[in-house]
Amino acid sequence: MMYLKFVGHDGDVTIDQRCISTRSYSLARDNAGIRVYDDHGMWERVSPIDWRNCFVMNETGNTIDKIEAE
Helix, strand or coil: CEEEEEEECCCCCCCEEEEEEECCCEEEECCCCEEEECCCCCEEEECCCCECEEEEECCCCCEEEEEECC
16 A cells, blocks of 8 residues: 655645555646546646645655656
């Protein structure tokens, strides 16, 4: 199992985050940024107007990948 930790902020808004557990993930570019899909086919977008970063972490909390807004 791994975890997708989405982190973002916009201007004066405090940092927000969401964590999703998944067995795998995939990426797809669209016109607004990068969609990060979990193993259930659900997705969150990383972009300048959505989440700013997605950290892919293993079960011990180590970061194994990072997707950043462009």
